[in-house]
Structures are given as C-alpha cells and as structure tokens.
Amino acid sequence: MAKKYDESTVQTLDALEHIRLRSGMYIGRLGDGSNPDDGIYIMLKEVIDNSIDEFIMNHGDEVDVLVDFDEGKISVRDYGRGIPLGKVIECVSQINTGAKYNDDVFQFSVGLNGVGTKAVNALSQHFFVKSHRGGQFFQAEFNKGKLIQEKKGKTSEADGTLVEFIPDKEIFKKYRFEKEFIEKRMWHYAYLNSGLKLKFNGEIIFSNNGLLDLLNEEVRESEQLYEPLHYRGKFLEFTFLHTQSYGETFFSFVNGQYTADGGTHLSAFKEGLLKGVNEFSKKNFQGMDVREGMVGCVLVKVKEPIFESQTKNKLGNTEIRGPIVQEVKEAVVNLLYKYPEIAKKIIERIVFNEKLRKELAAVKKEAKEKQKKISFKIPKLRDCKYHLGDSSSKGSESMIFLTEGDSASASIVASRDPLTQAVFSLRGKPLNVFGMKLDQLYKNEEMYNVMSALNIEDDLSNLRYQKVILATDADVDGMHIRNLLITFFLTYFEGLVMNGHLYVLETPLFKVRNREKTFYCYSEEERDKAIKTLKKGVEITRFKGLGEISPNEFKQFISKDIKLIPVTVRNFSDIRPTLEFYMGKNTPERKSFIMENLINEEKLL
Template sequence: MKDGTTQYTEDNIRSLDWKEHIRMRPGMYIGKLGDGSSADDGIYILLKEVIDNSIDEFVMGAGKTIEVSIQGERVIVRDYGRGIPLGKVVDVVSKMNTGGKYDTKAFKKSVGLNGVGTKAVNALSNYFRVESSRDGQSASAEFERGELTGKEFLEETSRRKGTKITFIPDADIFKNFKFRNEYVVRMLKYYCYLNPGLTIIFNGEKYHSEDGLKDLLSENIAESDRLYPIIHLKADDIEVALTHSRTQYSEEYHSFANGQNTTQGGTHQAAFREAVVKTIREFYGKNYEASDIRKSIVGAIAIKVMEPVFESQTKTKLGSTEMGGELPTVRTFINDFIKTKLDNYLHKNAPVAESLQKKIIQAERERKELSGIRKLARDRAKKASLHNKKLRDCRVHLGDTKKDNNLDSTLFITEGDSASGSITKSRNVNTQAVFSLRGKPLNSYNMTKKIVYENEEFNLLQAALNIEDSMEDLRYNKIVIATDADVDGMHIRLLLITFFLQFFPELIKKGHLYILQTPLFRVRNKKETRYCYTPEERERALAQLGKNPEITRFKGLGEISPDEFKHFIGEDMRLDPIMLEEGMSIDDLLKFYMGKNTPDRQEFIIENLKVELDVVEE
C-alpha cells in the first residue's frame, strides 16, 4: 500500500552549470525582469552591470570616456580602460567567481565585487560579444545565452586599448521589453555626478559633471524652489549635498555607495538623516523634533567603503556597518563628518542658518496645527478600514518584496465600481490591490496638507499607501492609475497626478506612479482574438485576420469582462511611467496646468491641437 508521498532519490538531485542557474533563477542575479517600464527592470540592471566594470576602470585612473549606444534591442558599451587581460577574455565573462575584483591591488573600493555581473549579462542575452584591446592586440569572443559560439579570436590591432561589450537581452526572458532613454540617461548622469571628470557619450549626446552631487541636486530641484543655496561638503570617501524645498512636504534622498545608486537606502542614508538632525539641534541649541528638521529636505550622500556588503546582487541597499581599514563605523564616520562640516558651514553662512531655522519653526507650527485633525483622520481611517470597500488589498507588500526583487506589489486606482469590479475579479490577489474612487477627486492644487486629512478619499488613499510619515513605509512598488480612455478618465488622471505632485512628489521622482494602458479595440474572427491599443494596431489586425472580422470599441474599463481583463494586468501589462523632467519646478508645472490661468492653457491646447491636425492631414 502506497503512503501517497513523492519519492525522493538520487535521481532527484542535479547540478546546474553557471548559465543554467542564472537563466532558471534570474531574479537572484538581476532582480525583477520587467519590460523596461520601471527603472529597476532587469534590462537596465544588465546595462548597469556592464557599465560598472567600465566605471571601475575610470576610478583606477584608466580611461576618462565611456561610450554607450542603444539602438532598438542592441546595446554597446565601450570604455578606454586597461582592457581585460587577453588570455582571460572568455573566462571573465563565462566562469563564475572569476574576475579582477578579488585582488584589491588591481581594484579598490569598486562596485562589482562578486564576479557575477557580466556572466549574468552573458547568460541572459541571446547575443553577447566581448572584445578587449591592449598591447597592440585584440581578443574577442561571441556567445549565445552563455554558450561560446565559436573560437576565441586574437588579432593584431591599432585600436585604442579598452573593452567593448555588445549584447541583446534574451526576448524569451525579457518579454516585450523596450529600453526607455529617460531611465538610461538618468543612470548615466548619476555615474557622471559620482565621478567628476568622467565623460559618458550616449547615442552621440555627452554627459559630464564637475561639481558631483551639487549638480545632481541642481537638476532635481529648481533654483526657485530652493530655500537656500545647495550646501556641498566633501572629504576623502564621502560627499554630501543638501538643501530644503520651499514647496515640497516630504523628505527626498539620493544615496550612493561605491558608485552604486542605493535606491532602498541603507546604513549610510540612515546615518546621514540622523547626523543632520543631531548637528542642527546642537547648532541652534534647541531640541527640535526630527520630523520638523527634515521636513522638505532634499539631500544626497555618496560614500566609499572597503569591500561593501549589499543586501542583494542588484546592490540597491547598503548593509555595511564598517568603512573598512582603520576607519570607524559607517555611522560614526558620517556623524563626525556632518558634525564638523555642516556646523562650520552654518557658522560661516548666517543667512542660510537663519532661513533654515525659520523653516524648522514653520514646520513645527504646521505640525501642531495638524495634530488634532490628524488624530481625527486616523481614527476615521481605522474605522473605515474595518468595512472599507474602497481598498481590496493584496497579501504581499513592498516591505515583503524587498526580500524577493522579482515580485511587484501594485495598487490600481480605479474610477467607479464597475471598473474596480473587473480588475478585482481578474487581479493576482497575492500582489495586486485595488482602490476604488467615488467620482472625480478634488483638485488639490495650492491646498495645504490639511486637505489630505479632511478629505476622506485622500486620507484613505494616504492610509492605503502608508506614506503619511515617510516614503520608506510605502506598501506598493507600483501605483497604477487605471481610468477610462475618455475625457473624464483623462481628467481624473490629471487630478490624481496633481495630488501626488502637491503632497508626495517623491512617489513620482522615485518612479512609483504609472498609467495603465488598456486596449481601445478588440478585433477577432472565429480562430483568433487581437487586442489593439492604437488605431494603427487595429488596422494591422484587420489586414492579418482576413475578411469581415468582428470589431469592438471599448469605451470604458467596466465594459471589459474579468476574463479579458486578466490579459491586460498580467504578464503582458502595458504601463506608461509618469516622469518629471529634471530641473522642472513642480510649483510652476502645477500653476500652469491646474491654476486659474485658463486663457494661457486654452492657447496652449489650441496650438498643440494644430500640430496634431497638421500631422493627420499630411
């Protein structure tokens, strides 16, 4: 009689070679896969892994220029560093635990320390080519999904020394992927900010920085929005820049360790936040609340540590507590630096110190004014959450997904019950939540934070996202506005974007806000159904499906059945990220689009409609 258990024998045990393991478990090496609509999708991690090696060459004083080209799916990265030793070209990109970063004589305080980076790119590309030039010779090799497709090629060359990597991500792993130049440019600019003197040429456009993190903040916060000039402090192994925003409510940080953008912060960012509070309290001799000091702060910190410990292969959070060598802990090192440098700066710049103190006192006054209404709003939110039909939550949230980068927790914000009903029935209950709006939200432009607590819908949305006190507690990686593709739907999108820009711009700056694309048409015959997102796609479908196919025009999300909707919010979901142009003033942006300047907007609309009509007539 069988006991029903599965047999477990030697036959169940198998060993994977390096490329099989990477391809079977890509999330372990590059985080989530994605299609390129998010800045942390896998295709950008592949690019980053290649560039990291070129950056390490620059840091070691070899090569001041890196050339990056992306044409469609093909990526080329060329540096002018020392070049991979010719006899190791194949090993470096195809043998695990092989690389120059294990020898601290050749690389110090580098980004890529685990010898995995380019191997992962190789294994996850359907075409990969490495070429190294040095000492008048060139060695090259080509691979397909990690497999060497021919012999290593060695020849005489007059080319400048350096390394050139070409790859095409594997479409079987990265479904429907597309490189978005905005994300690539942001990444490349960060490399320039962190490496003053470096030039990166991307598709012919040059990027360069002389003032490091000061340039970063200059591009991220408009001059008119700065409470005082950017404070820029530097020493060996540390650089800091900070200012306060006149209009922003939340804190905003850009943190880096050994050239890596640690988007999830870590020990260095926590120490920076703590050190700023401690130094300012001591400077003014007053025990101000930490939240009042940090309200509206915009800061950046970059440190270099020996043999850094990151909390994942994608290096988005620093775990190191030690600087390395004879230096103190990360916390003590940053505290001592801020205490000395920031204190000195404030003593020498009395107008800045005066502006900062006024800002802190204003934040304190606003906090006290809000304290009563916040308590009422929290009590109301707690009661509402017990029988709140607005939020249909999911099981996994952002705090959980940080342990597994391949999971995305998503909140869909929908209009009305019919649309939320379709999404709710077809969603993945583990990772996808739905928040249902009742009609059009309030235009929150030029209103104070008080409205967030007084307006029940805004308060419940803030509670659902868990962003009242800090972005660090955000519950969803993606916040997706899912409205009808009509005038009312567009208006709701605009009102929601206004709400986030007015009170939580960090959500947009950090790439958490999206618009859901849903099909405008369904074209089908007896054998096949095509969903078309544009009139052009509809015309192609009509041409390919033969005579007299049935055409359905979707007017609203509620018209799409749950069985169909699962196709549009699953693996093939199409999202448009909401992005801010660098250096754009949020205040000026909102004033133009949401203020009382109706004639200006009318003129803008008429002018842009003319352009569209001209294109159609041609």
Template sequence: MAENVNYDNDSIRSLDWKEHIRLRPGMYIGKLGDGSAYDDGIYVLLKEIVDNSIDEFVMGAGRSIEINMSDQKVSVRDYGRGIPLGKVIDCVSKINTGGKYDSKAFQKSVGLNGVGTKAVNALSNSFTVQSYRDGRTKIAEFAKGELVREEPEKETTQRNGTAINFLPDDTIFRHYRFIPEFVDNMIWNYVYLNSGLTINFNGQKFFSERGLYDLLVKNTDSNALRYPIIHLKGEDIELALTHGQAYGEEYYSFVNGQHTTQGGTHQAAFREAIGKTIKEFFEKDKKDFEPVDIRASIVGAIAIKVQEPVFESQTKTKLGSQNIGPEGPTVRTFINDFVKRELDNFLHRNPATADALKARIMQSERERKDIAGIKKLANERAKKASLHNKKLRDCKIHFDDQHERRQDTTLFITEGDSASGSITKSRDVMTQAVFSLKGKPLNCFGLTKKVVYENEEFNLLQHALNIEDGIDGIRYNNIVIATDADVDGMHIRLLLMTFFLQFFPDLVKAGHVSILQTPLFRVRNKKETIYCYSDEERRNAIEKLGNKPEITRFKGLGEISPDEFGLFIGKDIRLDPVYLKDANIKGLLEYFMGKNTPDRQQHIVNNLRIEKDDASINPTIEELVPVPVAV
C-alpha cells in the same frame, strides 16, 4: 499521504553557470519587467556592463565611455586597459573569474562578485565582447551564454579598452524596451560620482564638475530653495543638502558609485546626523527643534566608499554594511562624526545660511502644529474606516513584507464601481489591491497638506499607501492609475498625478507611479482573438485575420469583462511609467492645473484633436494631453 517519489542518483542534477542564471534570473538581476520601471532587469544588465567601465576610470584608465542604445539593443565602449586577450572568453563566461578579487586593486569597487557580466551574457539573445589591448584585439560572440563565434587575435589601431554589445532575451524580458529617460538618470549619477568622467550617450554628453552639488541642482527647483546648497567633502564621503518647498524628505544615497535606491545603514545615519547636528546647533539660541521639523522639505545626497560592502540583495539597492571596512569605524559613527564636525563648522561660518535654515524649520514647525488637530481627527476616522473600507480591496502581500513577491505588489486606483469590479474579480489577490474613486478627485494644486486630511478620499488613499510619514513604509511597490482612455479618464489621471506631485513627489521620483495600458480594440474571428493597444496594432490584426473580422472598441474599463481583464493585468501587463523630466514641479503644475492661463489656452487650441466615433481613431494620451506621463 504524500506519494512516494524515487530519490536516487538520477534525481541529482548539476546546472552549469548559464543554466542556473537563466533558471533563476531574479537571484542575479532582481525583477525582470519590461523596462517600464527604472529598476527593471534590463537596466540592471546595462549597469553591470557600465560598472566595469567605471571601475577602469576609478583605476585611472580611460576618461570617457561611449553608450549607444536603441529600443532593444545596447553597445558600451570604454577606453580603459582592455580585458587581457587570453582571458576575454573566461571573463564573460566563467563564474568567479575577474580582476576584482585583489582587494588592493579594487578595494572600493562596486562589482566584486564576478557574476555581473556573466549574467548579462546568459540573459542575452546575442552578446559580443571585444578587447583592444596594446595594438591587438580579440572578439567573441555568444548566444544565451553559449559561445557561437571566436576570432583569433589580430592587429588593431584602436585605443585600448573594451566594447560590449548585447540584445536582451525577449523570452525572459517580455515586450521590453529601454526608456532613455531612465538611462539618462543612471548616467547622470555616474558622472556626479566620478568628476572628470565623460559619458556620451546616444550623442549627448554627460559631465559633472561639482559632483553631488550638481545632482541637487538638477533635481531641485532653484526658485524653491530656501538657501544655497551646502556641499561638503571628505575622504571617502561627500554630501550635499538644502531645503525646498516640497513636502516630505528626499534623499539620494550612493555606496562605491552604486545608487542605493532603498537606502540602508548610510542613509539612516545621514538622516540621524542631520537632525542631531542641526538641533544641537540651534540650542544655543534656546531653540529646541524636533527632528521631524528639521528634516521636513529637505533634499539631501550622500556618497560614501566602503571596503567590501554588504548589500541586502544581488542588485545592491540597499546597504547592509555596519562597518566602513574590516578595521574601520561603523558606518553610523563615520557619518555622524563627519556631519557633526563639517556641518556645524559650515553653519558657524555662514550665518546667513544658518538664519535661512532656522526660518525654514520654524515654518515647518508652524505647519505641523497647524494641522495637528485635524490630522488627529482624520487619522481616527481613517482607522475606523479601514475596518470596513469599501474603497480598498486589499491584497495579502505588501511591499514592506519580507516576501519574495514584494516587488509585484500593486495598487490599482480606479474610477467608479464597474471598472473596480472587473479588476477586483480578475486580480491576483496575493499581490494586487484595488482602490476605487467615487468620481473626479479634488484639484489640489496650490493647496496645503491640510487638504490631505480634510478630504476623506485623499486621506484614505494616503493611509492605504502608508505614506503619511514618508515612503519608507510604502505598502505597494507599484501604484497604477487605471482610468478610461477618454477625456474624463485623462482628467482623472492628471488630478491624481497632481495629488502625488504636490504632496508626495518622491513617490514619482522613486518610480512607483505608472498608468495602466488597456486595449483600445478587440479584433476577432471564430478562431482567434487579438487585443490591440494602438491603431497600428488594430490595422495589423485586421490584416492578419482578414475576411472582415469583428472589431470592438473599448471606450471604458467597465466594458471589459473580468475574464478578459485578467489577461491585461497579469504577466503581460503594460504600464506607462510616470517620470519627471523637469525639477520645477510647481511651474509644471501651475501650467497644467492652475488657472486657465493664455499660454495653456493657446496650447490647447494648437493641439486640439477631435475624436470621431469609429474604430479608425486611437485617442492616445499624447493626443489628448501632450505627454502627461513624462512630467
């Protein structure tokens, strides 16, 4: 029987705005993280600030934004109208205070809830806001949402606008750091969606003239395109699409300037409209194409504007709106009508593009039919294996579940039984799964997707992830390559990254793939144990403990006991994200994983490092293979 608990007036507690945000930060910014994933909370903090500056640009006030960032601190300066000086403090510290509640002024704004800037304030160790307006300025400084300094208004010669500086709270975002490449992508998306806007980020200029056309140019390999990019614009809608050589489908979708990384009603309507319109266009040639062949290898982008958009989470990554506006058509009807009219007209006016498109669809049709037989056998084998799959130690919660911990779901891909055994014994069985490789996987560069079904290990991995038909139903949010920090381990990492980039590049582009950092050294005495991830950390630990502490060098994951391993895959897990710097995936893989070319031989000679068998050497990824995680 449950213990009686007093429930009286003293049981009721009212939290002020900053206490509520700090107590439940995930409600406001999604997952916290350390910056190793593109959707970690520190990037949401940045975005909440920049969104306000973007809204100023949309309103015709200010054509440039300055962003400066270190590993941990950010400053944003826009040249909009500036916050009214009498409301500077209220706008960053009072919930439901802002200038976006008048729908006539901000009908299609991103940040309508009045919470964003306040969340940044509450979740920052220091937060400073300064408004410049009509020759006068006001500044206020906060710490974790508390006002600590306020200066009276004074004269200024600075241009109108708002400047905000913030330092995220490191007790909430543990071991965090900003990764510039993730911020680069965010800023590019801003300028693609706001032609005429200039953003200067750490001295680099970001600007786009052709919107989503430029987005596809940057994110696709021009040598792999089958026909020129199709770019169509209308009132409140813009789209671009083409077909490349990669497997699967890849989409970039936006609502009111918000990158909806998880899609939503608009992206689903876009996919449907493309398949339907192109299918009907080629029916005149007595061709009855399947939508799966029409969309195979497609790269598309769509941006729409919606009044009072409804998102499925506070972080606005998936659109739930069914209608364009209170009195407008449904999102599905609006997009279908536009694509049907404009894409059909475009294909009629550009027969060369239509012919190239038809040839690409026919190639996809042949490839699908070519692997149909072996795919059926492989799937039957995988279905039987899943009942007694010794390679997969599954978890109980999955990313496609509607569960509050779905963001934490992780699949560790390990080498050998010893490493997988340690992780399996120390993992969180609710959210962490383990897939064990039996050795070095096949180098699949240059092979067709048939190999995914012919190779039992690849096929089982594909089914464990549930990515055979795309990543919409992916079962784990984080795919973590967990291999030894030696030459063989590095080689396995490259082979796995080749597999993902060759057949499932959207996994990498969506930020799902990363590499597990495990400590290289353990430094301890009788009172304290310190785990070190670099040679610098090892030296600092030796200095701290003094008197010749015991130093252990971990050369393989199997050497780390399950009890110790639990410390490295929990709340303090350290991950190196795998992200793409170059859209030319084929050229990248050809260089690293193709035949042993003279260029690669010379690169190896120029960058060769010899490891000595003592604790003074730290063979990092960068030393063995130059920045493989930044591909």
C-alpha cells in the same frame, strides 16, 4: 493524472543556461525598454560599471558609449588597464571569475562581483569583447553565451576594454533603447564620479562638482531657499537644500549605484542630519520638521555592500549606520557654523515647518477621529497579505491599484492576487489640490484615506507597496481622474514619484475575435492589424471602462504580462511649472495649447 517524478525529470543546467532560463534573477524585469529599470538598461549598466570601476581605481578617465538605436547595439570602450589577455574569455563567460574578489585590485566595486558581464553575454545574440593591454590585444565573439571565435595579436591602440552587445530578441522580444533613459544614467555616472569624461554618441558628459551639480540640475536656482550645502569626505558625500514644496525628496547612491528605495545609508544620513541641526541650534527639533521641503543627495562607498535584491534598489548593511550618523552630524555642524546666513535660513524654515505641523495637529486629530467613527479599517481598501518592507521577498512584488468607482474595483478584486495586489476604490473625481495648503490633505476624506492606505503620512520610507498603480478608464473622465491623482502625489509626496513608485495601468481598448481566436488590442493600429489577421467573422468590442472587462479577462491584464507606464519626472524643478500649466488657473497659454492640439474627429472619419 500526476506527472512522473523520477531521475529522468531532474535537470542540471550550466551557469549560462541558468541565466537564460531564469534571467529575472540576474537583471530583474525583462520589459521592452519603456521603463528605465527594464533588463536592457541593466545590461548596459553592468558593462559600464566595469569601466567605472577602472576609473575608481585611478585607471582611465574616459568612457565612450555608442548606441545604435535602430539595430539595438551597444558599444562601450574604456581606457583602463584592459582585461588580462589570458583571462578575457573566462572573465565574460564563467560565473564567479573576476578580479573584484581581490580587494587589493578593486576596493569599491560597482559591479556584480563576477556575474554582471556574464549575464550580459548569456542574454545577448551578439557579444564581442576586445582587450588592449601593453601593445597586445585579445578579442572574442559570442552568441547567446557560446564562444564563436577568438583572435589575438599586436595593437597600437591605447590600453582598455571594448564591449559590444545586442540583446537577444528571443528573450527580450520587442524592445527599443530610449535615449532619455540612457542619457540620464550617463549623467548620474558623471555626477557620482567627478572628473570622469563620458562620451555618449559623441556628446561629452562631465561634472566637476559631483552631487552638487546633480542637486543644482534637479532644483533650479529660483526654487532654492538658499545655496545648497555640500560635503565630500573619503567615503561619504552629501548635499541638501530646502524648497517651498511639501514633502521630502532624496537621491541616494552606493558605490555609484542609485538606490531608489534608500536603505541604511539614507536612514543614517537623516539621523545624522537631525542630530547636527539640533546640536548647532541647541534645540530639539523633530526629523519631519527638519526634512519638510528638503531635497538632497547622498553617496556612500562601502567595501562589501549588501543589497536586498539583485537590482540593488535598497542597501542592507547595518554596520555602516553608526559611522555615517557621526560623520554626517559633525559635517552638518561644521557647515552651519561656516555659513551662518544659510544656517539662519535653515532654522527659519524648520521653525516654520514646526509651527505648521502644530497648527495641523488639530486638523489631523479631527480627521483620525472621523475615520474611527466610520471604521477601524481604511474604507474602500481591499488589502493584500505582503507589503514593501516585510521580511518576505514577496513584499517587493506588492502593488496597490487606485481605481475609479466600485464597478472597476470589483473586476480587479475578483481577479487579483490577494498575496501581493491591493485595491483602493475612489469615489468620484478627486480634488484638484494644486496650490492648496497641507491642511487640505486632512480635510478631504478621500485624499486622507489614500495617504493612510499607503502609510506615507510621516515618512515615505513607510510606503506599504512597491508600486502605486493608477487604474482608470481610457476615456476623458478617466484621464482627468488620472491627472488629478498625479497632481495629488506631485504636490504632497513628490518623492514617491521621483523614486519610481507611481505607474499607470494600460488596459486594452478593443477585443477583436472570431470563432477561432481572440486578440486584445491596446491601440487602433493593433485593432486594424488583428482584423486583417482574422479576416472573416470578425467581432469587435470597444472597452469603454474597466468595469466592462470581466474578471476572467482582467486577470491576464494584471498578472505576469501586466503593462505599466511609469510616471516619470525629468527634473524636480519641472514639477511646479508643469502643474501650473495643466492644473492651475485657466490661462491664455493653456487655451492656445488646447486649440493647437485639438483633434478634429470629423477629419478622422
């Protein structure tokens, strides 16, 4: 029977109620703190962004951040102008209230133009704000966006604003702040705002040289083919260098916001870089040859940035392309003339890349001809309708599962959402490509098909899926296949991993049930807890492989409650030594590591 639809079913929500009901529209995914893009980190970012905006406008050069990891409480204190005392409550609780609409006050704001702090307030079980201004203070305390109390008076403290919040456990359920994620975000703020001193739980975080410090932190000196070239203008800053690695990796930012998926500023930088190199060398190099093996950072300041989503992962302003291309081209030409020895090494690397590409041309042609004989479509790929980069908003939800074998892929294919979820089935164990040359990518049919399915042969910006998910069995073979795939991406396409596109699917290890209830458990601890809860008539099933999970059961594991573990890399320079240790030739060091960490199963029984 159809539900009644009349005047009584129409609801009107105030702004804060809407934020709580549709929190994903404001802070993206909720998560539990295990992913750097989870909502609790976006909330932290929105509060700190306001402090950064004060620094950008030359008011206050210090921000203190305190995190109580046990209580889950964040405290941010800046030493800017302080919120105008008569507008404190409105600025943190009323949507579309703020000074960032006034270009005379904030010219290159990082924040959300009157939404960010209000969203934090609405999504917090405790929210406290205190503004110090001209010897006076005003403070207010909120619970889930509702004002509890306010107070004002005199103060001897320096001007500025203090904000405290605890995310609401009704919305975020079980969460925990991870020090590593917050620390990395703090360092990004420091790199993007030279001269700003941040204190994170007492530790001072500071950068003198901006993006140059970031690049030197990511790429150790031993892996640099030459000292990085660095340019800093009024609205544009960039730095780059070449390494011995394959692929290209860029860290792009807009007004201090990290744009993992790039956008017009990054594509304009690449175009300007190519034009600058060609003008200097009097050659006609191709972009892929110039960028192969390159690691770079670019920051632009845009007065009215247009992002493709609330989480700001990709810039959409088209009017900035021309000016950025021209400024980058002129800056690159000047840098190459200024540093002739570095320019010589850059041209040598580009010529080497060009030669390698031409040598690979025959191998590429052979691989493509071989694929055409098999099928015009990519073998073993069950594609989805929407892809990353499509005009549809569904494209940002797209994902592809890389599975081992047909039985596992059959369960996922039968239970997936064909609009946004694709499946690629691997045949057996992939090749260990560590230490292999680029031509192996085309000689190995399996690896070539993976690259083709993702559409990343020419440029990572062509990636067809927002998330690349490794879906392997939770046994020794599954772990090995997972490591081989991670090695493949880190060897040839490290930018895909560095920009947060690679994940591991977490599926339950046990099903614990009786006649009344069923629990799916992801660890032995969860299994034991479920057994105690059910008490009588308990039946335990151990899932040995993905193929043992029925499509009806599998659907709940890859829908809205999907559990994904992001594959992260602390620094670019960590990639090679890590792969060398785990995936290189057998060494005494690795043997010792295995012996020291080997689990004695007999002791566990």
